[in-house]
Amino acid sequence: MKKISIIGLFALGLLLMTTSCDEEETVPVVAQVEPEAKNDDEEPMEEAEEMTTSFNVTITNVVNYLNAIVFNTHNAATEPGPIPDAGCFYSIDFKALPPGGKLSFATMSVVSNDWFFAPRAEGISLFENGMPVTGDVTDQVYLWDAGVEEEDPATRTSEPDGATAGAPDDDDSVRIVTTEVSNFIKVYLSYDEATSYFTLKIENVRGNKVETDPIVITPGIIVIHAQDNALFTEGEKDRGLGLAKIAVQGNPSDLHGWFTESGTDGTPLRLSSSFTVLSPGIVYAFNSESDPIFMEGEPMLDGSGIEELAEDGNSGVMYDHIANDLMLPVAKSNEMMPIGPGGSLTFTIEVPEGYKLGYNTMFVFSNDWFLAHGNSGFPLFSEDGTPISGYGATEKTYLYDAGTEVDQTVGMGPDQAPFQSGPNTGAEDDNNLIRRVMEINDMQYGKGTISSPAGVAGHGDPRGGYNLVKVLVEPN
Numbered sequence: 001m002k003k004i005s006i007i008g009l010f011a012l013g014l015l016l017m018t019t020s021c022d023e024e025e026t027v028p029v030v031a032q033v034e035p036e037a038k039n040d041d042e043e044p045m046e047e048a049e050e051m052t053t054s055f056n057v058t059i060t061n062v063v064n065y066l067n068a069i070v071f072n073t074h075n076a077a078t079e080p081g082p083i084p085d086a087g088c089f090y091s092i093d094f095k096a097l098p099p100g101g102k103l104s105f106a107t108m109s110v111v112s113n114d115w116f117f118a119p120r121a122e123g124i125s126l127f128e129n130g131m132p133v134t135g136d137v138t139d140q141v142y143l144w145d146a147g148v149e150e151e152d153p154a155t156r157t158s159e160p161d162g163a164t165a166g167a168p169d170d171d172d173s174v175r176i177v178t179t180e181v182s183n184f185i186k187v188y189l190s191y192d193e194a195t196s197y198f199t200l201k202i203e204n205v206r207g208n209k210v211e212t213d214p215i216v217i218t219p220g221i222i223v224i225h226a227q228d229n230a231l232f233t234e235g236e237k238d239r240g241l242g243l244a245k246i247a248v249q250g251n252p253s254d255l256h257g258w259f260t261e262s263g264t265d266g267t268p269l270r271l272s273s274s275f276t277v278l279s280p281g282i283v284y285a286f287n288s289e290s291d292p293i294f295m296e297g298e299p300m301l302d303g304s305g306i307e308e309l310a311e312d313g314n315s316g317v318m319y320d321h322i323a324n325d326l327m328l329p330v331a332k333s334n335e336m337m338p339i340g341p342g343g344s345l346t347f348t349i350e351v352p353e354g355y356k357l358g359y360n361t362m363f364v365f366s367n368d369w370f371l372a373h374g375n376s377g378f379p380l381f382s383e384d385g386t387p388i389s390g391y392g393a394t395e396k397t398y399l400y401d402a403g404t405e406v407d408q409t410v411g412m413g414p415d416q417a418p419f420q421s422g423p424n425t426g427a428e429d430d431n432n433l434i435r436r437v438m439e440i441n442d443m444q445y446g447k448g449t450i451s452s453p454a455g456v457a458g459h460g461d462p463r464g465g466y467n468l469v470k471v472l473v474e475p476n
Contacts, residue, residue: 054476063341068259072219086207095446100275107220108250113149116247122228132191143177146247218250226341263464273466277338279313281361284330285351310370310402313362365411368402387475394458399437
C-alpha cells in the first residue's frame with residue numbers, strides 16, 4: 001500500500017545496484033616479554049584508504065515507437081494499390097490514449113523520382129492538453145525529397161521501369177520540397193472517444209488527370225511514436241531502413257518489417273510496449289552476492305523502500321536505508337521530476353573496487369512496477385580491477401512487479417500514481433512476491449498482449465522486450 005504519493009503531486013506535468021579448526025592446536029609456552037615503553041613522539045599508524053572510482057550512470061527513457069501500420073487499399077478499391085484519382089483516399093484506424101503519442105506517415109508522390117508526403121520530422125501531436133487533435137492537419141504535412149535519386153522526368157517512378165532507373169542523387173540528404181501541399185493532398189484526423197481510436201484520412205485532391213503537377217499517392221506506413229524524427233532526420237541521409245523504398249517504389253514492406261521485427265524470444269526488438277515516464281531514481285553499489293535491496297521470488301524487505309518507490313516514485317526511504325542501515329554507496333538522480341521519452345536520469349557515485357551496481361526507478365504508469373538490474377548486479381570492474389564502461393548494464397535490466405498492489409491496465413488505472421485521488425487507494429496484491437513482469441496487454445496503442453518471458457526492459461537486447469530504457473556506465 002502507498003505511504004507517500006510523490007508522483008501523484010507531479011500528476012502529468014510531463015505534457016507535456018573465520019576459519020575454524022576441528023582440532024585444538026598445542027600452544028607452546030613462551031616467556032613473557034615486557035612491551036617497550038611507548039614513545040610519545042611516535043605518530044599513530046594511519047589506516048590505508050580504500051581505493052574508489054567515481055562513475056557517472058545515465059538511465060535513459062527510450063520509449064519511442066509505439067505502433068506501425070501499413071495502409072494500402074483506398075476507399076474505391078478492393079485490392080491494394082495507388083490512388084490516381086482525385087477524391088479518393090486512404091483511411092487508417094489506430095488506437096492512442098493520452099497523454100503521449102505523435103503520428104508520422106509516408107506515402108510516395110509517384111510522379112517523381114523519390115518524393116514523398118510526410119508530416120514534419122517531429123510528427124503530428126495526437127493530444128494537446130489531454131484532448132485529441134482532430135480536423136484538417138494538412139498544414140503539418142510537407143512534400144519531401146528522400147535524397148536517393150536525381151530528379152529526372154525520364155526516370156520518374158511513373159515512367160516505364162522508372163522505379164529502378166534513376167541515377168543517384170548528388171545531395172543525399174532528406175530535405176523539404178515544399179511545405180504547401182494542400183493543392184495536392186488533404187489530411188484529416190478524427191477520434192472516437194468510446195473506442196479511443198483515431199482515423200487518419202489521406203485524400204488525393206488533385207489526381208493525375210491534370211496538365212501540370214499530377215498527383216498519384218501510394219501505399220505507405222503510419223508510425224505512432226513518442227520522440228521526434230521517427231522516419232528520418234531532416235538534412236541527414238536516409239537511414240536505409242525502408243523509407244527509400246516507399247519514396248522510390250511506393251512499397252512500405254521493408255520499413256514495416258524493421259519496425260515490427262522480433263527478437264529470439266518472439267518479443268519486439270524496437271516497438272516499445274507502453275508509453276510511460278520514469279520516476280527520479282536511485283543507484284547504489286554492493287559487494288555481496290545478491291542485491292541487498294530486493295530478491296526476486298521473495299516478498300519485499302521491510303524498510304527497503306521498494307514499496308514507496310514502486311508505488312509512488314518516492315526514492316527517499318530507499319536512499320536512507322542504503323546509506324544509513326546498509327552503509328553502502330548510494331546516489332539519487334540529479335533529476336527531481338519524472339522523465340519522459342528521450343529524457344535521462346543522471347547519477348554520480350563513488351564505488352570501491354570490486355563492487356557491483358544496482359539501480360531502481362518506477363515505471364510510473366503502473367501500480368507497483370519498477371525497473372532494476374537483475375539480482376546479481378552489474379560488475380563495475382573487470383577481474384584485473386579496470387573500471388567498466390558502456391551500455392552493458394542495459395542487457396539485464398528487467399521490469400519487476402513489487403507485489404504490493406493489484407495491477408491495473410497500464411496507463412489507465414485510477415490507483416496509479418499519476419491518476420489516483422490520494423494515497424492508500426490501491427488494493428493489496430494477493431501475490432506479494434517480487435517477480436518479473438512477463439507480459440503487458442497494450443491497451444494504450446492497441447498492439448495486444450506483448451509477452452517477454454524474462455521481463456526484458458532494456459532496449460537492444462537480442463531477445464526483444466519492452467524497449468523502455470538504456471543504461472550507460474562511465475568511469476570518471
